[in-house]
Amino acid sequence: MPATEIVPTTPESARSGSAVPPAHRRHQLRTVVLVVAALGLIPLRYGGDYDLSIANLTISYAIAAIGFYLVFGLSGQFAFSHAAFFGIGAYTFAWAAHSRGFWIGLVAAVIATALVALAFAWLVRRASHFYFAIATLGLSEIALIIFREWTSFTAIGGEVAVPNDPTVDGFRFDSEFRMFWFLLGALVVTMVIVVLIERSPLRRESIAMRDHPEVAASLGVPIQRVRFVMFTLGSAIAGFAGALFASDQGFISPTSFGVGLGINIFLMVILGGLTNMWGAVIGATFVVLLPERLRSFAEYRELIFALLLVATILALPEGITGLRQAWRRITRRA
Amino acid sequence: MSRFVALLSAGISTGSIYALVALGFVTIYKATGVINFAQGDLATLGSYLAFWAVSSLELATGVAYALAIGLMFLVGVGLERITTAPLRGRSVHVVVIATLGAGMAIRAGLGIWQSSRPKRLPSPLGIRTVGLFGARIPYQSILIVAVTAMVVVALILLFERTQFGRQLRALATDTEAARLQGVMVGRMSMLSFGIAGALAGLAGVLFAPVVSVNLNLGFVAMLNGFAAAILGGFGRIGGVVVGALMIGVFEQMAAGYIAPQLREVYPFALMILVIAVRPQGLFGSEIRARH
Numbered sequence: 110m111p112a113t114e115i116v117p118t119t120p121e122s123a124r125s126g127s128a129v130p131p132a133h134r135r136h137q138l139r140t141v142v143l144v145v146a147a148l149g150l151i152p153l154r155y156g157g158d159y160d161l162s163i164a165n166l167t168i169s170y171a172i173a174a175i176g177f178y179l180v181f182g183l184s185g186q187f188a189f190s191h192a193a194f195f196g197i198g199a200y201t202f203a204w205a206a207h208s209r210g211f212w213i214g215l216v217a218a219v220i221a222t223a224l225v226a227l228a229f230a231w232l233v234r235r236a237s238h239f240y241f242a243i244a245t246l247g248l249s250e251i252a253l254i255i256f257r258e259w260t261s262f263t264a265i266g267g268e269v270a271v272p273n274d275p276t277v278d279g280f281r282f283d284s285e286f287r288m289f290w291f292l293l294g295a296l297v298v299t300m301v302i303v304v305l306i307e308r309s310p311l312r313r314e315s316i317a318m319r320d321h322p323e324v325a326a327s328l329g330v331p332i333q334r335v336r337f338v339m340f341t342l343g344s345a346i347a348g349f350a351g352a353l354f355a356s357d358q359g360f361i362s363p364t365s366f367g368v369g370l371g372i373n374i375f376l377m378v379i380l381g382g383l384t385n386m387w388g389a390v391i392g393a394t395f396v397v398l399l400p401e402r403l404r405s406f407a408e409y410r411e412l413i414f415a416l417l418l419v420a421t422i423l424a425l426p427e428g429i430t431g432l433r434q435a436w437r438r439i440t441r442r443a
Numbered sequence: 444m445s446r447f448v449a450l451l452s453a454g455i456s457t458g459s460i461y462a463l464v465a466l467g468f469v470t471i472y473k474a475t476g477v478i479n480f481a482q483g484d485l486a487t488l489g490s491y492l493a494f495w496a497v498s499s500l501e502l503a504t505g506v507a508y509a510l511a512i513g514l515m516f517l518v519g520v521g522l523e524r525i526t527t528a529p530l531r532g533r534s535v536h537v538v539v540i541a542t543l544g545a546g547m548a549i550r551a552g553l554g555i556w557q558s559s560r561p562k563r564l565p566s567p568l569g570i571r572t573v574g575l576f577g578a579r580i581p582y583q584s585i586l587i588v589a590v591t592a593m594v595v596v597a598l599i600l601l602f603e604r605t606q607f608g609r610q611l612r613a614l615a616t617d618t619e620a621a622r623l624q625g626v627m628v629g630r631m632s633m634l635s636f637g638i639a640g641a642l643a644g645l646a647g648v649l650f651a652p653v654v655s656v657n658l659n660l661g662f663v664a665m666l667n668g669f670a671a672a673i674l675g676g677f678g679r680i681g682g683v684v685v686g687a688l689m690i691g692v693f694e695q696m697a698a699g700y701i702a703p704q705l706r707e708v709y710p711f712a713l714m715i716l717v718i719a720v721r722p723q724g725l726f727g728s729e730i731r732a733r734h
Contacts, residue, residue, distance in 0.1 A: 187536055232719045239478050242539070243669045244718050247711035250666060258704050368662070372547055375540060411551035418544035422537055423529055 137304045137385075144390065145297055152289060161285040167397040168292040169354040172299045174377040174389035176346030179303065181375075182383040183312065184339035185319030187242040190229070191374050193249035194344040196366030198222045198351025199271075200256055200263055203361060206273040214273060215352050222348025227341045234333060249371060256363040267363040271355045288357055295353055299346060303386050306342070315339055369411065376418045382428025391429050445577030450699040451692060452575070456584035456653070458671075458691020459591035462684045463646035464661070465668035465675075466598060467639035469683055473615040474635035477538045481522060481546030483665025485640055489515045489647030490656045491553050494564050504567040512644040519640020523633050531629075550658050559658055566652035587649045594645065599680055607634065615678070663707070667694070670714035676724025686725070690714075 151164050177191045198218040206214025233244045256267040263269055275282045275291050282291040306312060317325035318332045326332050355361050373396050381392025400410050427434065468482045489511050496507035526541040568582035602608035610631055613621035622628050647661060654660060667690055675686030690710045698706035717724070 185536075187539070232715065235722045236718045237722070238535070239539075240673060240718050240722060242478075243673065244715050246666065247670070247714050251708050251711050254705065254708050372543065375543070379540065408555060409551075412548055412555060415544050415547035415551055419526065419541050419548065422541045422544070426533070426537070 137307065138301075140387065141297065141300045141304060144300075144387075145293060148293060148296075152286060156286070158285045161289050163397060163401060165285060165288055165292050165357050166354075167394050168289075168296050169350050169357060170373075170377065170397060171390045171393035172296055172353065173347045173350035174374060174381070174393045175299050175303055175386050176343040176350065177374050177378050178383070178386045178389040179306070179339050179343035179346070181343075182378055182386075182388070183319070184315040184336060184343075186336065186340055187238055188245040188340070189242060189368075189371050190226075190245035190248045190252075191344070191347050192366050192368070192370035193252035194222050194226060194347040195351035195354070195370065196252060196256060196361075196363070197225055198348030199355035199361050199366070200267075200269070200351075201348070202273075202352035202355045203269045203271045204262055206271065206356070211273045211275045211356065214356075215275075215349070218352035219345050219349050222351070223341050223345035226344035227337060230337050230340045234337075249368070253363050253367060256366065267361075269355075269361050271359055271361060273356055275356060292353060292357065295349070299349070300386070302346075307386075311335065311338065372418065373414065376414060376421075378428075379418065380421050380425075380428055382430030384427065385430060388428050388430040395429070446699065448576045449578035449580070450695045452578065452580045452584055454692030454695035455688060456587045456691070457650075457667075457694065458688035459587050460646050460650045460664055461667045461671045461690055462591055462687035463594065463642050463649070464664045465672045465683050465687055466595070466680065467642040467646075468665075468668065469672055469677060469680070470598075470611075470642070471635045471639045472677065473611050474631045475527060475538075475614075476618065477527060477535050477542070479522075479636070479639060480539055480543040480665075481526075481549065482639060482643055482668070483661035483663070484546035484549040485515060485518065485522070485643035486647040486650070486661030486664055487658060488518060488549050488553060488661075489644030490564060490651035490660055491557055491647075492644070493648040493651065494562050494656045495557070497564065498562075504565060508567070508648045511648055512641050515644025515647075516637045516641040519636040519638070519643070520633050522640065523636035527632060527636070528629065546662075550662070554658055561655040561657040564648070564651040564656050581653075583649075583652050587653075590645070590649060594642070595680065595684055602680065607631075611635070667691075667710050670710045670717075673714055674717055674725055676726050679726065682724060682726040 148164075148168075152161065155161070155164070173191065173195050180186050180188050180191065198221075201221040202214040202218040204214075205217035209217075229245075229248060233241055236244055256263055258267075260267075274288070282288050314325070314330045314335045317328070317330055318335050322332055351366075354365075358365075377392030377396050378389050379392070380395055381388030381390065396414070399413075400407070403410070403413065406413065421428065425431065464482055464486055467485070468479045471477065471479045471482075492511035492514055493507050496502050496510050497504060500507070500510075502510065522542070522545055526545050527538055530538045530541060566581075566583040566586070568586055570581065572579040572581050573585070574580075602611060610621065610626045613624065613626055614628070614631060618628070643661065646664060650660060650664060668687065671687035671690045672683050673686070674689060675682030675684070677683070690713065693713060694706060694710050697709040
C-alpha cells in the first residue's frame with residue numbers, strides 16, 4: 110500500500126475533498142465528544158418518558174445508519190440488506206437473551222449478524238453492482254419470511270416480546286431515562302470504532318476500491334477483502350443496533366424490518382450526506398423526528414418520506430452535511 | 444397428474460407475468476444502463492388504474508384495460524422526466540435510488556387514494572375454467588399466456604426489425620459510440636420508459652384478477668422479475684422469458700410439493716444461487732458488464 114492518500118476523483122467526493130482537506134476531516138474524536146455532550150443535554154430539556162422514547166429510537170437507528178455509512182458511503186456497496194441485518198440482530202437477541210440474559214444475547218446478535226453477512230458477501234462475491242443490489246433485496250425478503258415462518262426461532266407470526274433490559278453489575282436500565290444513557294454509551298462505542306476505522310488505512314483503501322476498483326487492485330489494495338470487511342463490519346453494527354432496538358422496544362414483529370425500514374435507512378444516509386458518518390446521525394435524527402412534527406399528516410408519512418428521498422437526490426446531492434461546503438463555495442466565490 | 448398439470452399451468456401463467464415485468468426493466472436497462480426499481484410499483488399502479496376505470500368510470504373491462512395501459516405509457520415517460528433525465532451524468536446508484544423513491548411514492552400515494560384494502564378486478568373472461576387432464580385451468584391463465592406470447596413476439600420484432608430497436612441495441616453495446624453516431628439518447632430513454640410503463644400496466648391488469656388488486660402486487664412480481672432477468676442473463680429477450688417461466692414453474696412446483704409456507708422464498712434462493720454460481724446467467728449475457 111503506497112503511503113500517499115488516494116484522493117477520490119468522482120465528481121461528488123472530489124468537490125467535498127477540495128473544500129476540506131482529508132487530513133482535517135479525520136480529526137473526529139473531538140466531534141464525538143461534542144455530539145455526545147449535546148445529546149446528553151436532551152433529558153434536561155425533554156425529560157418526559159415519551160420524548161425520551163423518541164430519543165432512544167433515534168439512537169438505535171443512528172447506530173444502524175452509521176453501519177450503513179461503512180457499507181454504502183465509504184465502500185460504495187449498494188445493499189438493501191441493512192434492514193434485514195437489523196432484524197437478524199433483533200431476533201437473535203430475543204432468542205438468546207430469553208434464556209441467557211442481555212449480554213450473551215447482545216454478543217450472539219452481533220456474531221450471528223456478522224457471520225450471515227460474511228457468508229452472504231462470500232456467496233455473491235462475483236456479482237457486479239446491480240446484481241449485488243438485487244441479491245441483497247432477495248436476501249432481505251427471505252429474512253422477512255423466515256422471521257414470520259420459522260416459529261421455533263421467533264414466535265407465531267414472528268411477534269416476540271423482549272423483556273430483557275440491560276444490566277450492569279446488578280443495576281437494571283429499566284426505564285426510558287436509564288435506557289437513554291445506556292444507548293448513548295452504545296452510540297459512543299460505535300462512533301469510536303468508526304473513527305478508528307477512518308484513521309486506519311482501511312478508509313483510503315475503501316475509497317480507492319469504491320471509486321476505481323481496477324486501479325486500486327493494480328496498486329495492491331486487496332479489494333475483495335476490503336469489500337468483505339466493510340460489508341461485514343457495517344452489517345454487524347446493524348445487528349448490534351437491532352439488538353438494542355429489541356431491548357429498548359420490548360416487542361418486535363417482522364413489519365419493523367421490512368422494505369420501509371430499508372428505504373428509511375437510505376434516506377437517513379443520503380439526506381444526512383454520504384461523505385462522513387455525521388450525515389448518518391443527522392439523517393437518523395431527521396427521519397425519526399419528522400413524523401413527530403407532522404403528526405397531523407400521519408397518513409401521508411410514507412409519501413412524504415418517499416418524495417423527500419427523490420427531492421434530496423435531485424436538489425441536495427451532498428445531503429445536509431454538504432450544505433456547509435456548498436455555503437463555503439458560495440461565499441468564497443462572492 | 445391433474446395436480447401436476449394444475450401447478451404447471453399456474454407456474455406458466457405467473458411466469459408470464461414475471462416476464463412482462465422483467466422485459467420492462469430490461470428495455471430500460473438497454474437504453475439507459477439504469478435499473479428501474481419502480482417497475483413493480485408501475486404494475487401496481489396499472490392494476491389500480493384499471494380498477495378505477497371499471498368501478499368509477501364504469502367502462503367496459505376491455506376499454507378500461509386499454510385506457511390503463513395507455514395511461515401507464517405516459518406515467519412511464521413522466522417517471523423518466525423526473526427521476527432519470529435530471530440525473531444524467533450522475534452515478535447510476537443515485538438514479539436507481541431515485542427510481543426506488545418514486546416507486547415508494549407511487550405505492551404510498553395509491554394507499555392514500557384507494558386505501559390499502561385489497562380489491563377485486565374482474566377478468567374480461569369471467570371465472571370460467573377449462574378442463575385439461577383432470578385439472579381446472581382458468582380462462583384468465585390462458586389469456587395471460589396468449590397475450591404475453593404476442594407481446595414477446597412484438598417486442599422481438601421491435602428490437603430486431605425497427606430503427607428504434609437498432610438504436611436501442613447500439614446504446615446497449617456502446618453508449619458513447621451510439622451518441623456520436625446520432626442516436627438521440629434523451630428520446631430513447633423516454634421511449635424506453637414509456638414502453639416499460641405500458642408493459643408494467645399490462646402485467647398489472649393481467650395479474651390483478653388472479654391475485655386481487657393490492658399495494659404489493661407489483662413489488663413481489665418485480666422481485667421475481669429480477670430473479671428471471673438474472674437467470675436469463677439480462678440481455679436477450681428469449682433468455683429473460685425462459686428465465687421467467689422457469690421461476691414461475693419452480694415457485695409453484697416447490698410450493699406444491701415441498702413446503703407451501705415458504706413459496707415466496709424459492710425464487711429468491713434460486714436467484715442468489717445463480718448469482719453465486721453463474722453470475723452471467725444460464726444462457727450468457729449479450730450485454731457487457733456496465734457499472
